[in-house]
Amino acid sequence: MTSSGINILMYHQVGDFRQRNMRGPRRAHPSTYCDHRRFAAQMAWLARHGYTVLGMDAVLACLRGERPIPPRAVALTFDDGYENFYEYAWPELERHGFPATVYLIADMLGHPARWFAADGRDTPPLMSAARIRCLHRNGIGFGSHTAGHVKLAQQSEAVIHDEVHRSKAVLEDVLGAPVHHFCYPYGSHDLRVVNAVAAAGYLTATTCSRAPATPGDDPLTLPRKAVAYGDNLIGFLWRLHVKNTPRKPPLRRADFSLNAAAAAASAVPTRP
DSSP, rough: OSSSOEEEEEOOEEEEEGGGGGGGGGGGGGGGEEEEHHHHHHHHHHHHTTEEEEEEHHHHHHHSSSSSSOOEEEEEEEEBTTIIIIIIIHHHHHHHHHHOEEEOOOOGSSSBGGGGGGTTOOOOOOOOOOHHHHHHHTOOEEOOOSSOOOGGGGOOOHHHHHHHHHHHHHHHHHHSSOOOOEEHHHHOOHHHHHHHHHHHOEEEEEOOOOSOOOOOSSSSSSSOOOOTTTTTTTHHHHHHTTOOOOOOOOOOOHHHHHHHHHHHOOOOOOOO
């Protein structure tokens, strides 16, 4: 089996989210919850059926044509940096030797996810700098999810610049390593935002557009597929292999599109 794309999966929290715990406001936000038992089953399926799980550096190398896209290529990303990632997701990733990227909110490390309170949900804790450094030493990748978790396309040029540049600087100081990857909160981006992300020096950025990532995509507007609370294994596989149509055409920078055809032509998928 060969593939010309990479399914980048989007998770948020992984924890004890059984049916009895999914009442009230939580039910209106299914993509921000994944029960840890379902997550474990999903990771076991990927391992058992020969999926290749890539970190975002490897995703970029594949899309640039620097290495072939392996069959059944998947990347695992986690937004916001919740403490329950450490308790529930990391042990499963470590069990299977899977890489992952966690997108962090630079101004909220070690604080509650306070934006949840706006719709009446409890505010789960986010990982501290010490926790993040521990996971980084153990191979987890980290990227920026802005400084304050704002909808970037609704902000002024000055705020956009601050959110993307300052978050990178803060996180690089925490990690003692470069931060190359970015994620748009709420998927909110326009050309101003994408250009600011490019100017800040990020190499990839992910959206909420549901499609596989291909060599023809701008690496700063990569699509992802959200895994939701209600996804059993059948739903998980449907997202992986069927849910491939984005709601609107992807945004691409003009200077990227000039080189996209050449990059796509050079990225010939083969068996690893």
